[in-house]
Amino acid sequence: MRSGLARLRDELAVPAEFPPDVLAEAQQAASRAPDGLVDATDVPFVTIDPPGSRDLDQAVHLERRGAGFRVRYAIADVASWVRPGGAVDAEARRRVVTLYAPDGRTPLHPPALSEGAASLLPGQDAPALLWTVDLDADGTPTAVDVRRSRVRSRAQLTYDEVQRSFDTGTADGSVALLRDVGLLRQEAERERGGITLPTPEQEVQRTDGRWRLVSRATLDAEEWNAQISLLTGMCAARLMLDGRVGVLRTLPPSDPRDVARLRREAAALGVDWPDGAAVGDVVRGLDASDPAHAALLSEATTLLRGAAYVAFDGELPEQPLHAALAAPYAHTTAPLRRLVDRFVGETCLALVAGTDVPEWVRAALPDLPALMAGGDRRANEYERGCLDIVEAALLVGRVGEEFDGMLVDVRDDATVGVVQLRDPVVRGRVEGVDLPVGTHVRVRLAEVSTERRTVRFALDGAGSSAGPAEG
Template sequence: MSTSPHDFAGVRAELDLPPVAQTASFPPEVVAEAEAIAAGDRPEVEDATAIPFVTIDPPGARDLDQAMFLERDGDGFRVHYAITDLGSAIPPGGAVDAEARRRGQTIYLPDGRVPLHPPVLSEDALSLLADQVRGAAVWTIDVAADGALSNVSVRRARVKSVAQLDYEGVQQSFDAGTPHPSLEPLADLGRLRQSVRVDRGAIELALPEQEVERADDEWRVVMRVRTQVDGWNAEISLLTGMAAAQLMLDAEVGLLRTLPPADDKAEADFLRTARTLKVAVPDGATPAHVLVGLDPSRPASIALMTEATRLLRGAGYEAFDGSRPAQVDHAGVGGPYAHVTAPLRRLADRFGTEVCLAICEQRPVPDWVREALPSLPDIMKESDRRAAKADRTCIDQAEVWALAGRVGESFDAVVMHADRDGGEVAVLEPPVIARCRGAGLPEGAQVSVRLSEVDEVRREVQFTFGGPAG
């Protein structure tokens, strides 16, 4: 129990989320079935425990969906990617399945997550914890020297992770030139795949992310800067999702994550803003090429990345069975894409994985999967909305706590976006993002702003423009 005077009980109540006690938040029949699943036998499948898989997750994480082993193959690469196998463990139509469909995804709050599945499964029996034999859907993907995919397959197998690594430690190992042997090609493969996707128009954002963490018995907002390993690791997941999407499209059955491309006006506005911020825009450059070269530590870069979020609107899911959908691409990824790599934390991935397993095994997609496909887009849309609201509300709450009693003080800030009445600024310390009143905010510049309002009931803070920072 926290001894801090601040907690997120009010946020949980407002969003109708269960208390921190994770197991107790599930109905008894769900817990009982989960415990039976955890204690039950697994199907006999290929033994792939000799492959030295490793996981990369935040420190202390226990809901581990993914493990990888990368190797060089001539001038190209071979990716072995193990995704925990929920499809063979969770009975379709059972209590755990029904509760997961109600929840949609894991929702993360600073004081504890609201998990998609009971912890006995997501943090134990089905998690790819180090030195434990687990069932997995194992992807094998060959990547040519030019970044093209070939020889994509996925199969069920038993796997065993040999190490649980974290992002910071992996980054330090690459900086020192001593990466784990299972990850040695990660930097080269990650850069190659990013380059391929950018050439296809993928919108890559490296904006620092606000997070709420516990320090000195208090909650505070921090800015987490994306590391190179974050990006490289994401490329393996994106690679797999793009391979899965192509399998689905070829078979004309599946569930895609989609995002329509920005219109010509939005792209022209973005490039005009880039030039206004004195960011280099070579002749013929697309927003994708401009973004990938930005230094996220520069104020102008932060402003331009914020502007680029306008290019990423309209994300959704497309379920299809018997024909290809009209919208197949994801503009942020740079091609067709499907969610298959996080089944412990996201409902759609279990069904997407089952589709791909059936395709690769040349058997019909199971009826329970086909029957569920039409309902999944609405389930995921609603759970995405709730997760985003929970994240934003917790950050808003922590910002209010950080600034309470400081009305009238001045702060250095970067102008992320300007409009007629003011704009949005990122205060440097504490790292707060909020509205700012005042005409003439210079977009992309560092300025001084005065805290003019802290509304603890609405969890809102507001600043007033006070001129260029000294």
């Protein structure tokens, strides 16, 4: 594992330690408390993150407002700490995003900021961009405001803790409204025609010095919390479009040919697609624990291709929508971990205040799409490479063994596909395929290499099942 991850980092030029001048500038910045902030420390914010997180970008507070709701969302104010053109700024533009691996993180900003002064840690007064969004009874925004403020989080909660509080009926205070607001926003997404893929995540865990892969379904509380972030990103996009300056996260509409192919795949797998049902409704209703549904989910990823960042200053983008959300959208809620969010936040602050967008922001806009595309590409390759190493390491020494699994993808020539094993939770290339996706198969491990990050299976002859898998 260690040698494989080290090779991967070398191949992708993943940064190691921060240069001394970057660390020194970050430490100096962290020693100075920003002033001139609106005091919002009386609002009992909480953060909701994975356990052990220290780079806390967002804190939330919800309250009822007449028949609707008021959403307060505090976002770490990175620009209050990072000097434009300084060493920390230049290093962030080289790193672009925080990178995650099973053995640790490669942060975007030095820990003195990302895990210290700039983080919304509980009990710590911190500068934040405080978004206030009023929603009507249907969850539609009726008023949006963002301003520099000082906030203080009261508690650092985990997704599991929040989910457990709803499951046991003990959710209280602001957290108790997370489900209400989240469900309203999910319904609004459905009505807009958005597409959400309920796909489980492959997650690497280390327990008692041993590595393992698990398939983890997203908790309802995570989905509800994500809706608050999406709401803020959509409000940011609307502000920038109205102001004719900014940078959006876009996704083109699904190719009708991909939708037609998905319909044919659903019919072949025996998955119901009611007459007149929108593709988003069908996909959203899939259950990844059902083999046929899991296979269709794998195919549905073709609907969401072509994501990009689009910057503009004056002339509006020809295609401003994010098709998965069926609305314009911008990244603005994770500035500790993603470069572009700092620039979006500063743009929105200026537009709401009626002041000029800072020149350092405007000057960066043309370069941001390429920077973010390169950073995202490296992050995706890194994540996939890490998973490949873990998958291979789990199977070393087991060449020739047979495993039960399911075909989740088959190439057009129908000779090569992807098999998902039941145990361990590994995906790998399988050759000799002559069966449709969604078929239970028994495969033999033909090749495994942590150095090349490859896992290859062969169909075990007559061991394949005769037809599509049933749930």
